Amino acid sequence: MIGAGHAGLAVSRFLGGAGIDHLVLERGEVGNSWRRERWDSLRLLTPNWLTRLPDHPYQGPDPDGYLSAHEVADFIGGFAAASRAPVRTGTEVTSVRAAAADGQGHGHGHDGYLVRTDQGEIRARCVVIASGACNVPVVPGFKDALPDSIRELTPFDYTGPAALPEGGVLVVGGSATGVQLAAELRRSGRPVVLSTGEHVRLPRTYRGRDVLWWMQASGVWDQRHDEVDDLERARALPSPQLVGTPERSTLDLNALIELGVEPVGRWAAVRDGRALFSGGLRNVCSLADLKMERLLDTFDEWARKYADDDLTDEPQRFAPTRVPASARLQLDLRGGEIQTVVWATGFRPDYRWLDVPVLDAKGRLRHVGGVVTDSPGLYAVGLPVLRRRKSTFIHGAEDDAREVVEHLTGYLAGRH
Amino acid sequence: MTTVTNGVNVQALLDAREVLKGAPEAAQFTWRASSTWRDGVHSTTTVRDFFGLGEERSHKTESVFEADHPEVFAAEDNGITPIEYLLVGLASCLTAGVASVAQNRGIQLRSVQSTVQGRHDIRGILGADSDVRNGFNDIKVTFTIDADASPQEIEALVAQSQKRSAVFDALTNPTDVTVEVA
Numbered sequence: 050m051i052g053a054g055h056a057g058l059a060v061s062r063f064l065g066g067a068g069i070d071h072l073v074l075e076r077g078e079v080g081n082s083w084r085r086e087r088w089d090s091l092r093l094l095t096p097n098w099l100t101r102l103p104d105h106p107y108q109g110p111d112p113d114g115y116l117s118a119h120e121v122a123d124f125i126g127g128f129a130a131a132s133r134a135p136v137r138t139g140t141e142v143t144s145v146r147a148a149a150a151d152g153q154g155h156g157h158g159h160d161g162y163l164v165r166t167d168q169g170e171i172r173a174r175c176v177v178i179a180s181g182a183c184n185v186p187v188v189p190g191f192k193d194a195l196p197d198s199i200r201e202l203t204p205f206d207y208t209g210p211a212a213l214p215e216g217g218v219l220v221v222g223g224s225a226t227g228v229q230l231a232a233e234l235r236r237s238g239r240p241v242v243l244s245t246g247e248h249v250r251l252p253r254t255y256r257g258r259d260v261l262w263w264m265q266a267s268g269v270w271d272q273r274h275d276e277v278d279d280l281e282r283a284r285a286l287p288s289p290q291l292v293g294t295p296e297r298s299t300l301d302l303n304a305l306i307e308l309g310v311e312p313v314g315r316w317a318a319v320r321d322g323r324a325l326f327s328g329g330l331r332n333v334c335s336l337a338d339l340k341m342e343r344l345l346d347t348f349d350e351w352a353r354k355y356a357d358d359d360l361t362d363e364p365q366r367f368a369p370t371r372v373p374a375s376a377r378l379q380l381d382l383r384g385g386e387i388q389t390v391v392w393a394t395g396f397r398p399d400y401r402w403l404d405v406p407v408l409d410a411k412g413r414l415r416h417v418g419g420v421v422t423d424s425p426g427l428y429a430v431g432l433p434v435l436r437r438r439k440s441t442f443i444h445g446a447e448d449d450a451r452e453v454v455e456h457l458t459g460y461l462a463g464r465h
Numbered sequence: 466m467t468t469v470t471n472g473v474n475v476q477a478l479l480d481a482r483e484v485l486k487g488a489p490e491a492a493q494f495t496w497r498a499s500s501t502w503r504d505g506v507h508s509t510t511t512v513r514d515f516f517g518l519g520e521e522r523s524h525k526t527e528s529v530f531e532a533d534h535p536e537v538f539a540a541e542d543n544g545i546t547p548i549e550y551l552l553v554g555l556a557s558c559l560t561a562g563v564a565s566v567a568q569n570r571g572i573q574l575r576s577v578q579s580t581v582q583g584r585h586d587i588r589g590i591l592g593a594d595s596d597v598r599n600g601f602n603d604i605k606v607t608f609t610i611d612a613d614a615s616p617q618e619i620e621a622l623v624a625q626s627q628k629r630s631a632v633f634d635a636l637t638n639p640t641d642v643t644v645e646v647a
């Protein structure tokens with residue numbers, strides 16, 4: 050196992066249950082990404098009642114609340130301890146390669162894997178990649194054309210508003226990270242411009258319940274990778290515009306506009322020190338409005354068929370996004386209006402240590418439901434829509450881990 | 466399921482998408498136009514050949530486009546103004562998108578009409594005010610669609626056609642343009 054995040058530990062739990070000898074290698078500490086790679090104010094956007102790992106539900110006093118990053122790390126630490134996971138912390142994997150099979154020609158078949166770490170070498174029959182889907186912030190290529198006077202931050206560098214210079218901030222990206230940071234920076238008194246392309250709009254609560262209750266109850270989240278219409282698109286979907294706060298308030302573009310955040314289109318290029326934004330803001334907003342409505346229709350249909358009448362309030366519909374009559378198409382980055390750019394433009398995994406040719410042209414791992422079919426004995430967990438829509442979420446790890454371990458035990462027993 | 470006939474061969478497009486996923490070189494097209502100055506601000510542009518799927522290709526026939534300016538610009542009005550060609554491109558691209566998406570979603574279209582309006586402050590091109598841009602201030606497209614679909618589905622058709630439109634993208638996002646003397 051590479052990585053002691055919740056996904057790797059969930060796999061470890063099932064491996065232990067199946068009596069399979071294994072090790073979990075972790076470069077930092079258990080739940081490292083929640084300790085090192087999250088900003089100060091971050092809370093989960095998934096509510097506590099959803100926060101559960103195999104045989105390890107949240108058991109605190111506030112099922113409707115949202116854990117802070119440190120609480121998540123502690124929750125994962127508690128799970129590791131309860132499962133007696135064989136974790137080796139402070140052990141960074143530097144290379145994984147196929148071990149040549151004795152008596153066979155080059156490139157044909159292999160006998161497990163050679164795992165090199167900064168603490169020595171390990172031979173393994175199987176390797177499960179659980180090193181996370183969000184190891185490196187993704188930043189657009191035109192970043193280099195920004196004037197030197199602009200301070201740039203990724204979500205990994207960002208701690209909170211206090212660490213930023215005074216003055217305006219351009220937040221780039223309309224997913225959960227972007228809307229959360231835009232709101233926080235605006236509340237700190239700074240002028241904030243939010244550049245957004247396609248995004249996923251959701252209300253925090255719907256018909257009196259957390260919108261994620263609906264995702265769960267209606268079965269949308271359980272939709273499997275082999276049932277999804279366009280798997281590639283589903284895997285590239287940005288995170289929804291949600292934030293976990295005690296007030297359970299919605300944080301869509303309308304809420305941000307209310308706060309005084311100025312929305313602009315997708316940032317397309319830098320020319321002569323000016324940021325150029327797409328004129329397609331209206332369309333990405335109507336796409337988001339329409340997709341939200343379709344999802345709410347799905348919920349309503351589910352409720353009509355399956356929910357008790359007293360289970361939920363009446364159906365609701367939300368006002369369309371109030372796109373500004375004329376959103377700005379360009380912004381002079383040398384004019385002083387913007388001091389800081391925050392790149393909330395997504396994350397990607399880091400596979401630099403993976404010396405097995407299983408990445409596609411875009412650097413993504415080729416796998417079918419977490420089984421790396423091109424290299425028998427190699428598995429992955431924790432990637433977007435690995436086996437289900439809920440795959441990357443904490444509560445989504447259990448079903449995926451169980452099934453991946455089923456495949457793995459079958460492989461070890463010589464069944465595939 | 467009833468068969469929808471919007472005349473778009475969606476299967477061919479979906480097949481092409483699958484094939485080109487694994488063959489990005491073949492997906493590289495070059496579109497071309499050649500223009501000749503006539504007189505005044507009148508020019509004639511022809512379009513016939515293009516490159517795509519790895520080889521030189523041609524349209525079935527050559528198309529000829531006259532561009533000029535209207536008489537209020539003290540011109541001969543031998544054809545539409547160049548900027549109006551952008552409206553032609555946008556309308557036809559979005560309309561093609563609506564038909565394709567409808568076909569793909571099993572929506573039968575009966576009629577698709579649109580009007581495109583580009584607002585233009587000509588003080589920009591005249592150099593009368595340096596704060597006014599040369600191009601459109603904004604563009605508005607209004608679709609009237611009669612189809613076997615709910616208003617919401619029609620909204621979604623139109624939104625999706627913008628998402629997949631080459632001309633919408635070319636107009637809403639900057640493009641690197643090189644103009645040189647041969």
Ligand SMILES: Cc1cc2nc3c(=O)[nH]c(=O)nc-3n(C[C@H](O)[C@H](O)[C@H](O)COP(=O)(O)OP(=O)(O)OC[C@H]3O[C@@H](n4cnc5c(N)ncnc54)[C@H](O)[C@@H]3O)c2cc1C
Pocket residue numbers: 051052053054055056057074075076077078079080081082083087092093094095140141142143179180181182183226396402430431432441442443444
């Ligand atoms: C900003 C943000 C907010 C999120 N909010 C939520 C939320 O509200 N609710 C929710 O359910 N999910 C949320 N997620 C998604 C998901 O739960 C997290 O990304 C989670 O951290 C993924 O768990 P993981 O175990 O797959 O990976 P990680 O937690 O990233 O764990 C991978 C581990 O592998 C280790 N590692 C990596 N490379 C190596 C190596 N070469 N050698 C050894 N060890 C290595 C890392 O140190 C890390 O500890 C969020 C994600 C992000 C980025």
